[in-house]
Amino acid sequence: MKITELAIPQQVKDLIIQSGVTELYPPQEEAVRAGALQGKNLVLASPTASGKTLVAELCCLKHVLEKGGKAVYLAPLKALANEKFDDFKKYAALKKADGNNIRIGISTGDYDSNDPWLENYDIVITTNEKADSLLRHRARWMDSVSLVVADEVHLLNDAERGPTLEVVLARLMQINPSIQVLALSATMGNVDEVARWLEAQFVTTEWRPVTLKEGVLLHDEIQFKDGEVKKIVRKTSNDSVNLVLNTVKTGGQALVFASTRRNAVALAKKIADHTAKELSKVAKKTLEKEAEKVRNTDERTKISDDLAELVQCGVAFHHAGLGGAHRRIIEDLFRTGRIKVLTATPTLAFGMNLPARVVIIQDYRRYEVGYGYYPISVLEYKQMAGRAGRPKYDKAGEAILIAKTADEADYLIDNFILARPERIWSRLAVEKIIRGHVLATVASGFANTEGGIYEFFGKTFYAHQYDVKGIKSVISKILKYLYEEQMFYLDGNNLFATPFGKRVSELYLDPVSGVVIRDALKCKPDCLTEFSMLHLIAHTPDMGPVMRPYGEEIDQMSVLLEEHRKEFFVLPPAEWEDRLGFEEFLGEVKTALILKAWIEESSEEELLEKYGVQPGDLYRIIENGKWLLHATHELATLLREKECLHLTAELVERVSKGIKRELLPIVKLESIGRVRGRKLYNSGYKTIDDLKQAKTEDLIALLGPVLARKVKEQIGGFVKKETWEQLNKGEEWKQKSLGDY
Ligand SMILES: Nc1ncnc2c1ncn2[C@@H]1O[C@H](COP(=O)(O)OP(=O)(O)OP(=O)(O)O)[C@@H](O)[C@H]1O
Ligand SMILES: [Mg+2]
Structure with a gap:
């Protein structure tokens, strides 16, 4: 089916054709035939990269342009919401019937707001959690949503993300019975059942834009599903490394899924030992520049140094311990082919558009404390395998599992390659x-x-x-x-x-967290400190799994617990009566100490060194910390617990910026974060007034010209054009996004 034949406004056709798409992929055609553009509810289950997003885009535009409707796009992760927002942005050029352009918005943060500004947007991209919180605030505009797109709907099966998704869908259908539901999903065992729940038609396909060849590597031989056998050269004793080297040698890219962060990093290092030797001079030079970029983005830590060193060899790792900026650099480097090998933890398999010619699934088992090893689901395997094959670049993609024995190879073929994806199950009743x-x-x-x-x-x-x-x-x-x-x-x-x-x-709190905070606020500790508050929030279930101390850390934390004993809102369980509870409590102490060190301006490297907390995890603790401190402040306001108000308000600011109290006045300025704020403070600029008095050239010496002007302009001291030109003579600089650093 050609784009020109579709029942959509001409301006949409023009724009899509302009972007290089002239014909629908078969699953898209089936979706259209099933009534997607006629307002019918639909579950579209088809493989990775089969173009589900375009179906969603067409439906959204149809609603906005022809029906004066409003669409909400639900993504399971913030990173995915951002990716979708980038996909949708191009449609902002289209005109609605009233002559205005289509407005596309994204909203993923701040769970304590009904974001009334979203009312003016036609297409809103959001996460399941944010949509849930908007519904809790009864954001008025939610009542006029005429289309909801639920992406990655097979995640209904995910214990963490699934329940929110099903509640959001049920609520949207409750408040707006005529809403159209479009659910996008990987192939799963019970598409029909999900469709019946949503009163929807369903389309399932196995179609892929690039052929997928699934196989198992045993020693030096890959056995493919279709019977083909391929030999590889064995250069090392590690089969994954060999397969990667064979792929790179023939000009391909390889994506390796490892079960843990540690395995992903270790494997990347092993691979880099070999790839480094094969790089041309030109490639080396380019990669050195990229590595420099990694070193100069965000704070430097052992992890970013390791990453930079690997990038220099054309290899990288990707996992949740990396900070967001680093993750984005790596994704970009891999997508553009500048690095050839990426090792990753399975989270990368969720909907991110990062294909490679060869996908290697190194471990088909996962480990869970108290449970031992268990095999991953077929659904998860298919999600990872589906990443193989870059449309337009590769004739076929290969997804390879690694076996150690012939017996294991048979097991893998039967239980993954030839197996059907499982049914998915609701996880709500917990x-x-x-x-x-x-x-x-x-x-x-x-x-x-x-x-x-x-x-x-x-x-x-x-x-x-x-x-x-x-x-x-x-x-x-x-x-x-x-x-x-x-x-x-x-x-x-x-x-x-x-x-x-x-x-x-x-406030989007677990009721138990609300009760913990309320009860704590009623009976304060002997000695109320910052640490008291930080521990209180670490004690709530909403802080997420605590970072349990291990080995020697247990003793260290026990000593620190005693030192802080007078500061706790909630007392620790007796060590010998409740060992597990006690260790959990030590984990809370550790989380509180990490946050305390963060607001004492410890560097990310120091935190990694001292507590083993990786930047990506630190970021999550900070995000949760900010939210829970805000919630505590709000509950203290409601309960008129005045004593805690000032402390919590200040901590929200300090945790979000990672600063000592003395920096509070100057970090209010845009682009001034913990690093630049400290620099200014140590040079004697301790207040906004100090900065007002500062000579422009002194600020330039400290911050560079772009920032110095930005600071001067924010505090009212506009810099004259002549002074400006004089000060900048011979300086080459460009206006760029500076971030709060
Ligand atoms: N009809 C088409 N012709 C050419 N390219 C297309 C067409 N439809 C989609 N594409 C391209 O295919 C790529 C993958 O599409 P998309 O991200 O929608 O996959 P998906 O089905 O959502 O996969 P996943 O399961 O990974 O989320 C995109 O780069 C998109 O631009
Ligand atoms: Mg998708």
Whole structure:
């Protein structure tokens, strides 16, 4: 089917054709035939890179341009939301019936806001969690959404992300019964069941833009699914390394999935030992420049130094311990072919557009504490394997599993390559997961009787799969808990949220976190300090899994625990009675100490060295810390706990910037973060007033001309053009994005 034949406005056709797409891929055609453009609900399940996004784009544009509607695009991760936003941006040039351009917005942060500005946007890209929080705030514009696109819907099966997704979809269908639902998914065992839940048609295809050849490597021989056998040269004793070297030698790129961060890094190093020798002089020069970029982005740590060294050899690793800026550099280097080999943890398999000619799945097993090794699911294997083959560049992609014995090779062929992806299952009926959703159902007025609550949960995927009886007992237990903790009250048969319950729900807190914070604020420790607050938030379930201390750290943390004993809101369990609880508590102490060191301006390298916390994890602790401190501040305001207000307000700022108290006045300026702020402070500029008095040339010496002007302009001291030109004589500089550094 040609783009010209589609029932979409001409301006959309022109733009798509201009971008180089003239014909629909077969799955896209099937989706259109199934009624996607006629407002029908649809589940489109097809392999990686089969063009599901374009179907979503067409539907969004149809709603906005022809029906005056509004579309929401749900992505499972912030990084994916950003990628989709970039994909959608090109449509901002199109005109709506009223003559205005289409407005495309993205909203992924700040869970305590209803973002009223989004009302003016036609297409809103967001994450499942942010959409959930917008619904809790009853953002008015949500009622006028006419299309919801749910990307990567097979993640309903994911214990962490799935429940929020199904609740968001059920709520959107509840508040807007005529909404069109478009669900995009990898191939899974029960597409029909998901479709029935969404009252949708479904399309499943195995079509891929590049042929995929799946196989198993045993020693020096790859056995492919179609019977073909290929020999590789064995240069080392490591089979993955050999396969990578063979790929690179023939001009291809390789993506290797390892099960842990440590394995990904170790493997990258092994590969680099060999690739370094093969690089041409020109390639070496280019890579050196790229490595310099890695070194000069964000703070320098052992991890970024390691990464830079690998990039110099044409290799890199990618995992959640890397900071966002580094991850983006690596993705870009790989996408543009400047680095040939990337080792990664499985998170990269989620929807990111990063194909390679050869994908190597090094470990088909995962390890979990207390559970041991278990094989990954076929669904996960297919997601990783599907990354193989770059459209337009490779004739075919190869996805290879590694076997050690002939027996294992047979096992892998039968259980992964020839196997069908599993059914997916709802993960909603877990008390810890569902309690926030039950509270939100009452607090945001989605239901106000017990029956109404069951009715709502009766519309979830869980109820569709198992029957609502399965969660009734969990919900009634939760209702009892919420009532006892005074999150709602009863008036006859009606349930109403208390101000406390409502605020906890809006703040997007787990009700248990709300209770922990409320109870703590009521009885303060002997000695109320910054550490008290940092530990309190680390003690809530919303901080996520704590960084458990290990080995010698246990003793160190025990000593520190004693030192801080008078500062705890919540006391530690007795070491000999509750060993596990005690160690968990030590983990909370460690998290609090990491945050404390961060606001004492420890460098990322020092934090890595001292606590083993990698930049990507540090970033998550900081993000959660900011949110939970904000929540604590809000609850303290509600409960009139004045003593904690100042402390929490200040900590929100300090944690978000990573600064000592003394830097607070000057980091208010845009582009002045912990590093530049410290530089200014140490040179005697301690307040905005000091900066007002500062001579422009002195500021230039400290910050460079671009920033110096930016600072001067923000504090009102505009710099005259002549002075400016004089000061810049002979200096080459460009206006660029400076970031808060
Ligand atoms: N009809 C088409 N003709 C040519 N290229 C296309 C067409 N449709 C989509 N593409 C290109 O195919 C690539 C992959 O598409 P997309 O990201 O939508 O895949 P996907 O199905 O969502 O895969 P995943 O499961 O990885 O999310 C994109 O670069 C897109 O521009
Ligand atoms: Mg996609």
